[in-house]
Amino acid sequence: MAAVLVTGGAGYIGSHAVQALGRAGRDVVVYDNLSAGHRAATLGAPLEIGDTADEARLREVIRRYRVTAVMHFAARLDVGESVRDPALYYRNNVSGTVSLLGAMVAEGVRHLIFSSACAVYGEPERTPIDERHPARPINAYGETKLAIERALPHFERACGLRAICLRYFNAAGADPDGMLGEDHDPEIHLIPRAIEAARGGRPLAVFGTDYPTPDGTCQRDYVHVSDLADAHVAALAVLEGGGASAAYNLGNGRPFSVLEVISSVERVSGRPVPRLVSERRPGDPAVLFASNGRARAELSWAPRLGDLDTIVDTAWRWHVGHPGGYGA
DSSP: OOEEEEETTTSHHHHHHHHHHHHTTOEEEEEEOOSSOOGGGGTTOOEEEOOTTOHHHHHHHHHHTTEEEEEEOOOOOOHHHHHHOHHHHIIIIIIHHHHHHHHHHHTTOOEEEEEEEGGGSOSOSSSSBOTTSOOOOSSHHHHHHHHHHHHHHHHHHHHOOEEEEEEEOEEEOOOTTSSOOOOOSSOOOHHHHHHHHHTTSSOEEEEOSOSSSTTSSOEEOEEEHHHHHHHHHHHHHHHHTTOOOEEEEESOSSOEEHHHHHHHHHHHHSSOOOEEEEOOOTTOOSBOOBOOHHHHHHHOOOOSSOOHHHHHHHHHHHHHHOTTGGGO
């Protein structure tokens, strides 16, 4: 049977998308170099180990599995790292994606769901952020995502490749069934770092308490990773049904502050979250959250797990059940 190729499908969001595709009855093949992903996260789906820079390998996998569509998650994603080492991000996120697009075109694959990010917007001029907001990234990570978004219309005109770009806000949580979760090294995301502190790890660093927000800490839009995965399946159905190329924000549509996240972790865990207050980080906007109206209207998608305590509870259960991550 024809398959969906999921690059980066052994990673955090990619693995949840593989799970969602399986539940939708789709055949899947995972393509991952395992530099940040985990073999166990594929849940038994076929895994082909390779790099997106290897166009010949990609073409061979596409032919062997009769791939008809691609979900592309494989990318570097640490904003701070992208500032320190932009060349790494352009090689991996841009050159690797162009290699993938070349393989798709050569093998006649014309449907792509691209994992983009709210980082394409840069400093917000207004909130909530909708898809008409100017795209002015302030770091190499956001620039590389926007570079691919800007390349895709050229591939459509020249080759007929249609794509839907999904701009995530803050992915969070874990599979409610406990099979998948977040396992990064080092961990850079707030919720797992707060959980680590509650479980006796390093105190949580809170970067700035003097922002113009109700409690003085940054506010962000946390969207459950399973909701993100469902959006990918919905977007693919739209493309395969003849839908047009487009870009969509994926977020809860409301912000939560750092202190609200800490309070949620304390409620869910019944434990305190030790913390240390630090200075603001350069470039951290006070408030970032999405307008998700376009995705609701055109993808028939809406967050099912939007309550903050629900998001934190799924993450807490994953980390307690997997104290060493996938390696335990």
